Amino acid sequence: MAFKKEKPLHSVIAGTTAGAVEAFVTYPTEFIKTRSQFGGGKESPLAIIRNTLRDKGVAGLYSGCMALVVGNAVKAGVRFVSYDHFKNKLADAEGKVSAPRSLVAGLGAGMMEAIFAVTPSETIKTKIIDDAKQPKPQYRGLIHGTVSIVRQEGIFGIYRGLFPVMMRQGANSAVRFTTYSTLKQFVQGTARPGQTLPSTITFGIGAIAGLVTVYTTMPLDVVKTRMQSLDARSQYRNSFHCAYRIATEEGVLRFWAGTTPRLARLVMSGGIVFTIYEAIIKSLGGRET
Template sequence: MVTKHKDAPLHSLLAGTLAGAVEGAATYPTELLKTKMQLQGSASYLHHGGQSYASPLSCLRHTIKTDGLLGLYRGLTPMLLGNALKAGVRFLTYDTIKQRLRDHQGNLTMPRMLCAGMLAGTIEGLTVVAPTEAIKTRLIHDHCLPPGRRAYGGAMQCLGEVWRERALWRGVGPVMARQGANSCVRFATYDSLKQGLQGATGRPVTGAQAFGLGMCAGVVTVYATMPLDVVKTRMQGSGEHGSALRCARTIVGEEGPRALWKGATPRLARLMFSGAIVFSVYEEVIKFLR
């Protein structure tokens, strides 16, 4: 059983939004590298002369050489805004659902915790993540092409094009599945570790402890949900796949099963520190607001 302090919905929203903004700005370069690594196997990417990378390190070197250090933040604006909003929605929804699922003694079983995380991630994916990541992925895909073949001058131009194509929710199925799985695994892992630590020490977790627990939750989340992330990225990068299942079959058939974990290294770096930052900032903001 897990017994939790009841926080006001506004506190969860504010703490989650701030935590998401800090986390997004701090980890965006790894998200850029992960997306570039995932896109390079798609047909449209190769057709338009996109750069191929042997490793995340070679991708990093090429990006800095071609576009400078600021090139590591290409597409940051929609990602930063989306990250802040989705974290706010995620924590607000998760905490609200948890309160509804508690028993009459105020306890929350592990299955109900998993259910709360799954529902929170699914709602987050539908309302925020799908449209913001569609724009982010297009911008990164465009940035990977030779300068003469790039189509977008910025996020607003990309938004207009994606809107005209009615592609803001393209790949929404795998996005919802990935976010649901992410939140389910991440929250359950973090809250379980937090419960164990609090039970052992008899004290609330500190910011440093939340940082470490968040890193552990990030590692578990990456390897459990990576295939969904790869499929989502391929579908948003181009319109060459009709469904998530067809996309997954194409990837496995043409590139092998290991391609479903392509980009895992930069995503691991991102989600380790993402989990560490978002949970530690969230815990500290909640303490301040109480």
């Protein structure tokens, strides 16, 4: 597939804006998914919503929100810039990128975002959500939570679960970008030459990419969440031990705990992120030829 390169600054602006908006809009589904994974899927999404609203109010559904908003903004910026960079490096002499090479570019972008944005923000978010269900939460917000975690566990405390996060983000980006690019190329092939795809079509393509991503990467997400919990150090030796215990003690299907809320989030996020990203790139002057 041939492509036009985004200017790096434009990718950063469009990506961070899209990531921040998407994180805030879809955060309640992320909260529900994380709580579902802590409970091993024993508490239904509706029960989590009902109990949280009863005990904490609407604000309870946004526990740890700022950690994800900030992290998601940085993540999306890193993701789009990295993907465009890898895609440019992997393009052939005619500027075309095959589906397998797009998959590799997405994998590289996912690895970059896991290291520079996702692991710290999601570790903090996960610990705050886990702490919020305690009778007396110890974290009073993003800054206090971050300082407390670093003070108690050192800088590596916010990098707990790095390996499963790298695997999940690599798989996420590889699957999502490849699905999105392939579907977009197909749809553009049926349109008139030079015709710009409407936002509704872009949203739909992004939503389908999110759907495919959820079911293929859910086990990695469950392991990631367990490895970032407050008692992870006393429960699991490493990611492989965590996966082994889940499979042998709770059953293989437990790897898909929290699928419904994550599905809701990634379908929406896929549509929101790609739609906002494309709109901002267009408003900033489009892509370089």
